[in-house]
Amino acid sequence: MKLFQEGGSATRRRVIIGAAVATAAIMALAGCATTGGSSSGGSSSKFSIAFVPKQLNNPYTDVELGGGKKAAAALSGVTYSVVGPNTASASSQVSYINTLTQKKINVIAIAANDPNAVCSALNQAKTGGAKIITFDSDTAKSCRSLFINQVNTADVASVELKQLGEQINYEGDFAILSATANATNQNAWIADMKADLKSDPKYSKMNLVTTVYGNDDDTTSFQVAQGLLSTYPNLKGIISPTTVGIAATARYLSTSSYKGKVILTGLGLPNQMRQYVKDGTVKEFALWDPAKIGQAAVYAAKALVAGTITGKTGDTFKAGSLGTLKVGADNTVIVGGPTEFDAANIDNYNF
Amino acid sequence: MSETTLPVKARSNVSRLFFGRNANTVYALVLIVILASIFVPYFAGTATVSFLLIDAIPILLMAMPMALIIITGEIDLSVASTAGLSAAVMGVLFHDAHWNIVWVFVACIVVGLLCGAFNGILISTIGLPSLAVTIGTLALFRGLALVVIGDNAVADFPVDLTTWATSTIGGTGIPTFMIIVAVVVVIFGIILHFTPFGRALYALGFSKEAASFVGIRVNRSKFWLYVASGGISAFAGIFWVLRYSSAQSDSVQGLELSVVAAVLLGGVSIFGGSGGIVGVVAGVLIIRTVNYSLQLAGLPDTVLTIVTGTLLVLSVIAPSVTARIRRSAERKRSRTLIHDATAA
Structure with a gap:
């Protein structure tokens, strides 16, 4: 009788361990399944930029990011990615910034959910060699090189x-x-x-x-x-x-x-x-055209990585179809005036 | 109940150490870490240790009293709101009232202890169900945090302290703050596993009536657990504020679910009566490792929530499934025994 019992509990034990192993394996596989594009560093014309919006799946943000993606595709050698939280929370943004630091992404473009809470993580990224750009929603000035804003x-x-x-x-x-x-x-x-x-x-x-x-x-x-x-x-x-x-x-x-x-x-x-x-x-x-924000961010990133600007007031950089943009007071770049829409041009815009 | 009528061989301490549920959780953690190191680029390294552990600190702190509370068959869902209220108090006392930071810390802990005592009185003295009470105080304490600090954010805490809160021990990547957390974990481990009070908590979780018959002061034990939970949560709130250099009304929002998930994943039964500190620590680290490796792999938050939810459901299902398997095996065994007896 004793023998029987012990045999039983050993099988049971094996079942439990087996289940735990299987679960862990599934998790890990799920984790690596989409690990595709990794960052690239190296020569000055090649760089990686990661956008961290306030939250994902926001229609307005999607247009902004779309502009960034398009600009990144137009410039050769730019690796573009987007990571961010589902809900607009600063602590979740921090976790994503940390992963970007670890991946040695060259430029982080962030719309901050809290001007201060993301700062120490951004500074850590900066220490690791990354350039920081904010867009839409700024952080404390000391934590970024540039702020890209809509309009006055x-x-x-x-x-x-x-x-x-x-x-x-x-x-x-x-x-x-x-x-x-x-x-x-x-x-x-x-x-x-x-x-x-x-x-x-x-x-x-x-x-x-x-x-x-x-x-x-x-x-x-x-x-x-x-x-x-x-x-x-x-x-x-x-x-x-x-x-x-x-x-x-x-x-x-x-x-x-x-x-x-x-x-x-x-x-x-x-x-x-x-x-x-x-x-x-x-x-x-x-x-305004939100896509211009993303576009300006990518060109600003290029200039920062190449070292042609440092983000100080008075710097200028070329931003493709946006022309030459100027860094104004508080290291802020104003992308342009409001866009006016009427019957003649409205069909050129889709957002 | 058939298992109680049969002679059951107790596991030796050694076998429990290597094959108990605690041990299984630790094995699962080790396995996940190994798999993540192999499959997730950039995972293996000290940066991971630092980023992963620093986010585990508040969960780990709150999971300690939470484990004890769940072992007694109760729950505390107000932990994150208590931490949020303590963060709000910290911001206002430091920035608006210009208190010395040391007294600010003391005040925050006192606020936490009071929050815990409030829960404790409602649950132990008045005898209300803990789930209902703490869902109520989850909203109440968060509401109070909003009253205290409004929509302001306080960010001008002493730089020395905020840098210290995010610093690491030498080149190991282990956050300095982990030393304090380790002390808290050891204290809770000793209380649970090596004191009569701790053993009484298991008895409480099995059966309140039986526990009170053998002389355990059921209400008093529960009351102090909630007070401890409030104090530790407030402490976690202080750490949160220093780590993010920002105190606002929504600090630490939503963390209670991660804490409960980690405790259950760590092998503590949701029905009370079983679980251990080692398993809980492993549970917290599993949740953080899975989350961080998925984030590092560039997966969106949506996937993360699904995975955390699935892990939680699995951790609740797994013990009842194994219990059912065990029961059916035992029923079969007793049938064979009866058959043998009648045949003889």
Whole structure:
């Protein structure tokens, strides 16, 4: 009886160990299955760049990264990769930065989820020889060579006022339909617009009657737009500096009697606005082209690796179709002014 | 219950050391490390040791009291939120109240102990189920962290301390902080395996009634476990802040799942009553090694979450499957015995 028992437990033991081994093997195989492109170093024209976005699978980020991928393909010898967390967390970004340090990636381009939390990891990468570029969302200045940013706040405000002014002959009432009441970007743009209205005599006959908030929610924005036009029957135009707000307002206008009479402008995504530009609801609107950010990052990386720039204020570098870019104050590169979209050029953009 | 009626041969200490569940977890860890070194480029090296271990520190710390709590058949899901609250308190006291950093540390630990005591009172004195209580305090403590620090981030901690928190021992790649963690692990190991209190925890996990009949102070033991969990979590929160040089309301968010997963993977039964510290340490390292090697291989976060989830499910399933196999084997054996007896 004793013999039987011991035999039994030995088999059992073997089963358990076997299962553990099999599990581990599967994990490890899964781990190496997609280990394809590794980094390359070496000569100055060849380098590897890894993008670490705030989070993966964000449509806006995908367009940015697409620009980087295209630029990397255009330059020969550039190894391009993207790693990043699923949710916008800084600690997860740190783990990925560490893996990049270990792989000796030449340039890390990051949109930081926390300006400080990623710093020590970036500094470690720097010690290991990597160059650090931030895009969209900056880190503390000491942790990177360059920050690649969209556009100036003032440029956004002025292009929106200009677009509206041109269409209403710089005369009459208009309203702003914004995102949430405390949205940082939108409030900065609105403050700049108000300052422009006061200071520029060109806008003296334009009257901002109210600012309303659609909370960046499609339904709310639609209802708010509806309410706006019934409250202010003399309204000549609406500026909506948010992609959600402008699309919802355009949808309302296109089905109402105000179509073509009330001017709508603001910041919108070409893919969402295309039909309203084509049916005449909207004549023109603006946004930056996110792909340019990725493109500028890759060319800046090239210049940094080659040593032609160090990232100090006043440095300039060539960025393909973007022309020559200049490093401004705070080691920041502004990629360019807002892009204006109208019926003539909207089909050239897909995002 | 058939197994209790049959004579069972107890395993010797030596055989338990090499073939127990603890040992299996360690073997699995060694195997994973070997496979990762072979198949994942750049894995073998001191950089891996440093990057892998430094992220294991907060999980390892919180896993210690968590192991003891799960062994008694309870759970504490509020650990990461307690750490987050302690991080928020640390930020505010240091940056806004200009406290000396030493007193800030003391205050953080006290906050953690109070959080633990709050859980402990609700669970042991009032007798509420720990799952419900700690899901509640998971949200409550995180909410308090938001009240304390708002949407600010404090980042101006003394550079000496933040550099020290990420430093390594010479060229080994082992984080300096690991020394403190090792001390904590040894203390918890001694408490669990070499004191009457520790042995009482296993009894508690098997049967609360039986444990109280043999004179174990069930409620008092549980209360102190939660207090310890709160204190250690707060300590992990302090480390988190120093390691990332940033205190904010979402610090350490979501880490409780990794901690529970590591403890279960380390061979602690979710039903209570079994498990050991060595296995838990190996469990933590398995989770970190698998995660880090997948990240190093360039796999996206999505795959990581799937793998961690699968590991967790496997670790819960594996013991019940083996238990079922054992039971059916024993039933078969007793049938044979009865058959033999009647034949004779």
